[in-house]
Amino acid sequence: MFQFETRILKLVFEKTTPNGFRIDLDISVDHTSGTDAGHPTTPIAIVTVGGYIEFSTSDEIDKVLDGLIKGGHYNIIVDLKDVDYISSRGWTIFLGKIKAIRDNQGDLKLANMNENVYEVYKVLEFFWIMRVYDSIEEAVTDFDDNVPPMPQ
Amino acid sequence: MPKTQKKYQIKIPSQADNLVLIRDLVSRVAAQVGFDNDEASKIELAVDEACTNVIRHAYGNNSNEVIDVLIKIDAKKLTIIVSDKGKGFEPDHVAVPDLGESIRSGKKGGLGICLIKTLMDKVDFEIKPGLKNQVKMTKYLS
Numbered sequence: 001m002f003q004f005e006t007r008i009l010k011l012v013f014e015k016t017t018p019n020g021f022r023i024d025l026d027i028s029v030d031h032t033s034g035t036d037a038g039h040p041t042t043p044i045a046i047v048t049v050g051g052y053i054e055f056s057t058s059d060e061i062d063k064v065l066d067g068l069i070k071g072g073h074y075n076i077i078v079d080l081k082d083v084d085y086i087s088s089r090g091w092t093i094f095l096g097k098i099k100a101i102r103d104n105q106g107d108l109k110l111a112n113m114n115e116n117v118y119e120v121y122k123v124l125e126f127f128w129i130m131r132v133y134d135s136i137e138e139a140v141t142d143f144d145d146n147v148p149p150m151p152q
Numbered sequence: 153m154p155k156t157q158k159k160y161q162i163k164i165p166s167q168a169d170n171l172v173l174i175r176d177l178v179s180r181v182a183a184q185v186g187f188d189n190d191e192a193s194k195i196e197l198a199v200d201e202a203c204t205n206v207i208r209h210a211y212g213n214n215s216n217e218v219i220d221v222l223i224k225i226d227a228k229k230l231t232i233i234v235s236d237k238g239k240g241f242e243p244d245h246v247a248v249p250d251l252g253e254s255i256r257s258g259k260k261g262g263l264g265i266c267l268i269k270t271l272m273d274k275v276d277f278e279i280k281p282g283l284k285n286q287v288k289m290t291k292y293l294s
Protein backbone atom coordinates (compact mmCIF):
# COMPACT_ATOMS: atom_id res chain seq x y z
CA MET A 1 0.00 0.00 0.00
CA PHE A 2 1.30 3.45 -0.86
CA GLN A 3 1.45 6.04 1.89
CA PHE A 4 1.09 9.42 0.34
CA GLU A 5 2.25 11.18 3.49
CA THR A 6 5.72 10.73 2.07
CA ARG A 7 4.51 12.82 -0.87
CA ILE A 8 6.52 10.99 -3.48
CA LEU A 9 7.25 7.35 -3.80
CA LYS A 10 9.75 6.49 -6.47
CA LEU A 11 10.29 2.98 -7.66
CA VAL A 12 13.00 2.25 -10.15
CA PHE A 13 13.06 -0.98 -12.01
CA GLU A 14 16.28 -1.55 -13.83
CA LYS A 15 17.55 -4.74 -15.26
CA THR A 16 20.57 -5.76 -17.27
CA THR A 17 20.05 -8.68 -19.57
CA PRO A 18 22.70 -11.41 -19.91
CA ASN A 19 23.65 -9.96 -23.28
CA GLY A 20 24.43 -6.58 -21.75
CA PHE A 21 21.35 -4.69 -22.87
CA ARG A 22 19.70 -2.61 -20.22
CA ILE A 23 15.94 -2.60 -19.91
CA ASP A 24 14.74 0.45 -18.07
CA LEU A 25 11.38 1.01 -16.60
CA ASP A 26 11.24 3.93 -14.20
CA ILE A 27 8.07 4.36 -12.22
CA SER A 28 7.31 7.15 -9.79
CA VAL A 29 4.08 7.88 -8.03
CA ASP A 30 3.16 11.41 -7.02
CA HIS A 31 0.05 12.73 -5.45
CA THR A 32 -1.77 15.91 -6.20
CA SER A 33 -4.53 17.48 -4.21
CA GLY A 34 -5.15 20.86 -2.75
CA THR A 35 -7.62 23.64 -2.88
CA ASP A 36 -8.90 25.74 -5.68
CA ALA A 37 -10.20 29.06 -4.32
CA GLY A 38 -10.85 27.33 -1.02
CA HIS A 39 -12.61 24.29 -2.51
CA PRO A 40 -10.92 20.93 -2.13
CA THR A 41 -9.89 19.32 -5.40
CA THR A 42 -9.88 15.63 -6.23
CA PRO A 43 -6.92 13.61 -4.87
CA ILE A 44 -5.15 12.06 -7.80
CA ALA A 45 -2.25 9.63 -8.06
CA ILE A 46 0.08 10.43 -10.93
CA VAL A 47 2.13 7.45 -12.04
CA THR A 48 5.06 8.56 -14.14
CA VAL A 49 6.49 5.82 -16.29
CA GLY A 50 9.56 5.86 -18.48
CA GLY A 51 11.19 3.34 -20.77
CA TYR A 52 9.72 0.28 -22.43
CA ILE A 53 6.50 -1.29 -21.25
CA GLU A 54 6.70 -4.79 -22.64
CA PHE A 55 6.58 -8.45 -21.70
CA SER A 56 9.37 -8.37 -19.14
CA THR A 57 8.56 -4.99 -17.56
CA SER A 58 4.76 -4.71 -17.62
CA ASP A 59 4.39 -6.67 -14.37
CA GLU A 60 6.11 -3.81 -12.52
CA ILE A 61 3.40 -1.39 -13.59
CA ASP A 62 0.80 -4.01 -12.78
CA LYS A 63 2.10 -4.13 -9.20
CA VAL A 64 2.16 -0.35 -8.83
CA LEU A 65 -1.40 0.04 -10.09
CA ASP A 66 -2.57 -2.85 -7.91
CA GLY A 67 -0.93 -1.19 -4.91
CA LEU A 68 -2.74 2.06 -5.60
CA ILE A 69 -6.10 0.35 -6.02
CA LYS A 70 -5.66 -1.72 -2.87
CA GLY A 71 -4.76 1.48 -1.06
CA GLY A 72 -8.04 3.05 -2.13
CA HIS A 73 -6.61 5.39 -4.76
CA TYR A 74 -8.98 5.26 -7.68
CA ASN A 75 -8.17 8.49 -9.48
CA ILE A 76 -5.05 7.71 -11.45
CA ILE A 77 -3.18 9.45 -14.24
CA VAL A 78 -0.42 7.56 -16.01
CA ASP A 79 2.14 9.98 -17.40
CA LEU A 80 3.66 8.32 -20.47
CA LYS A 81 5.95 11.21 -21.41
CA ASP A 82 9.12 9.15 -21.26
CA VAL A 83 7.63 5.89 -22.52
CA ASP A 84 9.13 4.84 -25.84
CA TYR A 85 7.07 1.77 -26.41
CA ILE A 86 4.06 -0.18 -25.10
CA SER A 87 3.45 -3.74 -26.25
CA SER A 88 0.01 -5.33 -26.28
CA ARG A 89 0.65 -6.91 -22.90
CA GLY A 90 1.36 -3.47 -21.47
CA TRP A 91 -1.92 -2.16 -22.86
CA THR A 92 -3.88 -5.01 -21.32
CA ILE A 93 -2.41 -4.15 -17.91
CA PHE A 94 -4.24 -0.81 -18.15
CA LEU A 95 -7.39 -2.49 -19.43
CA GLY A 96 -7.36 -4.97 -16.58
CA LYS A 97 -7.48 -2.20 -13.96
CA ILE A 98 -10.31 -0.17 -15.43
CA LYS A 99 -13.13 -2.20 -13.90
CA ALA A 100 -11.84 -2.07 -10.33
CA ILE A 101 -11.14 1.63 -10.67
CA ARG A 102 -14.47 2.62 -12.21
CA ASP A 103 -16.45 0.36 -9.88
CA ASN A 104 -15.13 2.70 -7.21
CA GLN A 105 -16.10 5.87 -9.08
CA GLY A 106 -12.54 6.55 -10.17
CA ASP A 107 -10.83 6.66 -13.52
CA LEU A 108 -7.50 5.88 -15.14
CA LYS A 109 -6.35 8.49 -17.61
CA LEU A 110 -3.35 8.44 -19.90
CA ALA A 111 -1.28 11.54 -20.65
CA ASN A 112 1.65 12.66 -22.76
CA MET A 113 1.84 9.80 -25.25
CA ASN A 114 4.47 10.09 -27.92
CA GLU A 115 3.38 9.64 -31.54
CA ASN A 116 4.33 5.98 -31.76
CA VAL A 117 2.50 5.06 -28.59
CA TYR A 118 -0.53 7.11 -29.68
CA GLU A 119 -0.55 5.29 -33.01
CA VAL A 120 -0.91 1.94 -31.25
CA TYR A 121 -3.56 3.41 -28.92
CA LYS A 122 -5.55 4.21 -32.05
CA VAL A 123 -4.85 0.87 -33.73
CA LEU A 124 -6.15 -1.01 -30.70
CA GLU A 125 -9.15 1.34 -30.49
CA PHE A 126 -8.48 2.17 -26.88
CA PHE A 127 -10.13 5.54 -27.52
CA TRP A 128 -13.42 3.76 -26.82
CA ILE A 129 -12.27 3.03 -23.29
CA MET A 130 -9.66 5.46 -22.01
CA ARG A 131 -9.20 9.14 -22.68
CA VAL A 132 -5.80 10.48 -23.56
CA TYR A 133 -4.54 13.94 -22.69
CA ASP A 134 -1.80 16.17 -24.02
CA SER A 135 -0.74 17.17 -20.51
CA ILE A 136 -1.10 16.18 -16.88
CA GLU A 137 -2.85 19.50 -16.23
CA GLU A 138 -5.59 18.66 -18.71
CA ALA A 139 -6.12 15.25 -17.13
CA VAL A 140 -6.22 16.76 -13.64
CA THR A 141 -8.75 19.35 -14.80
CA ASP A 142 -10.98 16.58 -16.13
CA PHE A 143 -10.97 14.92 -12.72
CA ASP A 144 -11.70 18.22 -10.99
CA ASP A 145 -14.53 18.97 -13.42
CA ASN A 146 -15.97 15.50 -12.74
CA VAL A 147 -15.93 14.57 -16.41
CA PRO A 148 -17.36 11.03 -16.43
CA PRO A 149 -15.16 8.12 -17.51
CA MET A 150 -15.50 6.62 -20.96
CA PRO A 151 -18.16 3.89 -21.13
CA GLN A 152 -16.80 0.34 -20.73
CA MET B 153 9.97 -10.91 -58.36
CA PRO B 154 12.73 -8.77 -56.80
CA LYS B 155 15.87 -10.62 -55.89
CA THR B 156 16.73 -10.77 -52.20
CA GLN B 157 19.61 -8.42 -51.60
CA LYS B 158 20.42 -9.07 -47.97
CA LYS B 159 19.55 -11.43 -45.15
CA TYR B 160 20.09 -11.19 -41.42
CA GLN B 161 19.36 -14.00 -39.03
CA ILE B 162 19.39 -14.32 -35.29
CA LYS B 163 18.76 -17.53 -33.37
CA ILE B 164 18.34 -16.71 -29.76
CA PRO B 165 17.15 -18.40 -26.54
CA SER B 166 13.47 -17.95 -25.85
CA GLN B 167 13.96 -15.55 -22.96
CA ALA B 168 11.97 -12.35 -22.48
CA ASP B 169 15.22 -10.53 -21.77
CA ASN B 170 16.29 -11.17 -25.35
CA LEU B 171 13.37 -9.24 -26.82
CA VAL B 172 15.35 -6.02 -26.47
CA LEU B 173 18.15 -7.52 -28.55
CA ILE B 174 15.75 -8.62 -31.29
CA ARG B 175 14.02 -5.22 -31.31
CA ASP B 176 17.34 -3.47 -31.57
CA LEU B 177 18.38 -5.51 -34.60
CA VAL B 178 15.03 -5.08 -36.33
CA SER B 179 14.86 -1.32 -35.80
CA ARG B 180 18.44 -0.85 -37.05
CA VAL B 181 17.80 -2.88 -40.18
CA ALA B 182 14.49 -1.10 -40.82
CA ALA B 183 16.17 2.30 -40.51
CA GLN B 184 19.01 1.17 -42.76
CA VAL B 185 16.54 0.10 -45.44
CA GLY B 186 14.92 3.53 -45.39
CA PHE B 187 11.85 3.25 -43.19
CA ASP B 188 11.22 6.37 -41.14
CA ASN B 189 11.07 6.27 -37.36
CA ASP B 190 7.31 5.73 -37.24
CA GLU B 191 7.37 2.82 -39.65
CA ALA B 192 10.46 1.31 -38.02
CA SER B 193 8.70 1.45 -34.64
CA LYS B 194 5.68 -0.36 -36.04
CA ILE B 195 7.88 -3.09 -37.48
CA GLU B 196 9.77 -3.36 -34.20
CA LEU B 197 6.54 -3.69 -32.24
CA ALA B 198 5.11 -6.31 -34.62
CA VAL B 199 8.25 -8.44 -34.28
CA ASP B 200 8.21 -8.01 -30.50
CA GLU B 201 4.62 -9.25 -30.42
CA ALA B 202 5.45 -12.26 -32.61
CA CYS B 203 8.44 -13.20 -30.43
CA THR B 204 6.46 -12.67 -27.23
CA ASN B 205 3.86 -15.10 -28.58
CA VAL B 206 6.60 -17.63 -29.22
CA ILE B 207 7.96 -17.29 -25.67
CA ARG B 208 4.57 -17.38 -23.95
CA HIS B 209 2.44 -19.63 -26.10
CA ALA B 210 4.64 -21.77 -28.35
CA TYR B 211 7.21 -22.55 -25.65
CA GLY B 212 5.09 -21.92 -22.54
CA ASN B 213 7.79 -19.65 -21.05
CA ASN B 214 10.43 -22.36 -21.36
CA SER B 215 13.60 -20.30 -21.82
CA ASN B 216 15.68 -23.22 -23.13
CA GLU B 217 14.14 -23.20 -26.58
CA VAL B 218 15.15 -21.12 -29.60
CA ILE B 219 13.50 -18.26 -31.47
CA ASP B 220 14.64 -17.90 -35.06
CA VAL B 221 14.31 -14.42 -36.59
CA LEU B 222 15.16 -14.10 -40.27
CA ILE B 223 15.14 -10.66 -41.91
CA LYS B 224 15.12 -10.37 -45.69
CA ILE B 225 15.52 -7.16 -47.62
CA ASP B 226 14.94 -6.42 -51.26
CA ALA B 227 14.37 -3.22 -53.18
CA LYS B 228 10.66 -3.14 -52.43
CA LYS B 229 10.13 -4.61 -49.01
CA LEU B 230 11.35 -5.85 -45.67
CA THR B 231 10.28 -9.35 -44.67
CA ILE B 232 10.71 -10.76 -41.19
CA ILE B 233 10.09 -14.42 -40.47
CA VAL B 234 9.79 -15.49 -36.84
CA SER B 235 10.00 -19.26 -36.42
CA ASP B 236 9.75 -21.69 -33.53
CA LYS B 237 9.38 -25.41 -32.96
CA GLY B 238 6.84 -25.24 -30.19
CA LYS B 239 3.13 -25.57 -29.76
CA GLY B 240 1.24 -24.26 -32.74
CA PHE B 241 -2.04 -22.45 -33.04
CA GLU B 242 -4.80 -22.02 -35.59
CA PRO B 243 -4.36 -18.50 -36.95
CA ASP B 244 -7.89 -18.47 -38.35
CA HIS B 245 -9.27 -19.33 -34.94
CA VAL B 246 -7.58 -16.50 -33.08
CA ALA B 247 -10.45 -14.50 -31.68
CA VAL B 248 -10.93 -10.89 -32.61
CA PRO B 249 -9.92 -8.95 -29.50
CA ASP B 250 -12.83 -8.16 -27.23
CA LEU B 251 -11.73 -5.18 -25.18
CA GLY B 252 -14.89 -5.39 -23.09
CA GLU B 253 -14.01 -8.97 -22.10
CA SER B 254 -10.43 -7.94 -21.28
CA ILE B 255 -11.85 -5.27 -18.97
CA ARG B 256 -14.25 -7.65 -17.28
CA SER B 257 -11.80 -10.54 -16.87
CA GLY B 258 -8.59 -8.58 -16.30
CA LYS B 259 -6.91 -10.98 -18.71
CA LYS B 260 -3.43 -9.91 -19.78
CA GLY B 261 -2.45 -10.26 -23.42
CA GLY B 262 -4.54 -11.52 -26.31
CA LEU B 263 -4.07 -8.53 -28.60
CA GLY B 264 -0.77 -9.52 -30.22
CA ILE B 265 -1.95 -11.14 -33.47
CA CYS B 266 -4.43 -8.34 -34.12
CA LEU B 267 -1.68 -5.80 -33.57
CA ILE B 268 0.76 -7.61 -35.88
CA LYS B 269 -1.83 -7.73 -38.67
CA THR B 270 -2.56 -4.04 -38.26
CA LEU B 271 1.03 -2.87 -38.06
CA MET B 272 2.37 -4.84 -41.03
CA ASP B 273 1.28 -4.78 -44.68
CA LYS B 274 1.09 -8.56 -45.08
CA VAL B 275 1.14 -11.39 -42.54
CA ASP B 276 1.22 -15.11 -43.34
CA PHE B 277 1.25 -18.04 -40.95
CA GLU B 278 2.58 -21.52 -41.51
CA ILE B 279 1.89 -23.75 -38.55
CA LYS B 280 3.36 -27.22 -38.11
CA PRO B 281 3.29 -27.80 -34.34
CA GLY B 282 6.51 -29.26 -32.96
CA LEU B 283 8.17 -29.03 -36.37
CA LYS B 284 8.12 -25.44 -37.47
CA ASN B 285 5.70 -22.62 -36.84
CA GLN B 286 6.32 -19.52 -38.84
CA VAL B 287 4.96 -15.98 -38.88
CA LYS B 288 5.99 -14.09 -42.00
CA MET B 289 5.55 -10.32 -41.76
CA THR B 290 6.09 -7.98 -44.69
CA LYS B 291 6.35 -4.21 -44.87
CA TYR B 292 6.59 -2.50 -48.25
CA LEU B 293 8.77 0.52 -48.85
CA SER B 294 6.65 3.38 -50.15
